[in-house]
Amino acid sequence: MIEISNLHKSYKMGANSLHVLKGINLDIKEGELVSIMGSSGSGKSTLLNILGMLDEADEGSYMLDGVPIKNLNEKKAAQYRNKFLGFIFQSFNLISYKTALDNVALPLYYQGFPRNERMDRANSYLEKVGLADWAGHLPNELSGGQKQRVAIARALASDPKVLLADEPTGALDTKTSYEVMDLIQKINDDGRTILVVTHEHDIAQMTKRIVNLKDGVIIEDTVVSQIRAMENV
Numbered sequence: 001m002i003e004i005s006n007l008h009k010s011y012k013m014g015a016n017s018l019h020v021l022k023g024i025n026l027d028i029k030e031g032e033l034v035s036i037m038g039s040s041g042s043g044k045s046t047l048l049n050i051l052g053m054l055d056e057a058d059e060g061s062y063m064l065d066g067v068p069i070k071n072l073n074e075k076k077a078a079q080y081r082n083k084f085l086g087f088i089f090q091s092f093n094l095i096s097y098k099t100a101l102d103n104v105a106l107p108l109y110y111q112g113f114p115r116n117e118r119m120d121r122a123n124s125y126l127e128k129v130g131l132a133d134w135a136g137h138l139p140n141e142l143s144g145g146q147k148q149r150v151a152i153a154r155a156l157a158s159d160p161k162v163l164l165a166d167e168p169t170g171a172l173d174t175k176t177s178y179e180v181m182d183l184i185q186k187i188n189d190d191g192r193t194i195l196v197v198t199h200e201h202d203i204a205q206m207t208k209r210i211v212n213l214k215d216g217v218i219i220e221d222t223v224v225s226q227i228r229a230m231e232n233v
């Protein structure tokens with residue numbers, strides 16, 4: 001699903017340049033649930049932004065579902081991103097004056113879905129994340145965990161093949177974090193490929209594979225032998 005090879009990325013800062021990704025090779029198959037770990041500044045978000053087609057690498061190749069991303073023009077890249085990728089953020093990024101239902105439906109509007117289908121999909125994904133009864137509520141009437149569930153429903157509504165989650169539990173208490181990871185595991189059980197950036201080891205243990213970054217290189221890539229489930233945490 002995701003194949004990257006020899007990926008490099010530097011940020012220019014005045015006369016200096018900061019080499020953040022230094023030759024990343026990573027192959028993620030359809031249906032994997034992978035966490036990306038590493039200390040602050042190791043390049044996790046930079047890598048996730050490139051995988052999410054929000055930023056470009058300086059060097060190396062990135063194939064998403066067999067398509068070399070470099071060859072897409074801006075319009076094609078945006079279409080491809082909308083179709084294949086869903087995003088989940090630490091800070092939820094919900095629109096405060098829109099209801100949970102409208103937050104989930106909004107990206108579908110921009111993707112040109114007719115109103116009926118937008119509402120059907122938004123309702124069914126809110127139900128999937130356990131929030132059918134909260135459709136008419138505004139974000140500030142929801143708990144942190146509920147907000148993240150709305151954000152997950154929004155990411156799923158356009159049925160992307162890959163979900164990219166940047167510290168999805170970073171703003172949540174421990175119990176709520178495990179509940180959100182439990183939902184992420186269930187979504188992965190349906191066959192969706194998911195990448196989770198996290199600082200927390202117990203969260204990474206709820207994924208199937210852990211990729212460890214240090215100073216812009218992968219220093220470890222391991223299969224989780226005993227994946228933690230909600231019942232055992």
Ligand SMILES: Nc1ncnc2c1ncn2[C@@H]1O[C@H](COP(=O)(O)OP(=O)(O)OP(=O)(O)O)[C@@H](O)[C@H]1O
Pocket residue numbers: 011012013018020038039040041042043044045046047
């Ligand atoms: N747009 C930018 N311009 C300049 N430097 C940047 C930019 N984005 C990130 N950096 C720098 O690149 C390095 C890697 O940042 P990145 O956000 O990828 O790390 P991270 O592993 O996600 O860190 P954290 O866990 O703190 O979010 C850091 O030193 C950061 O300051």
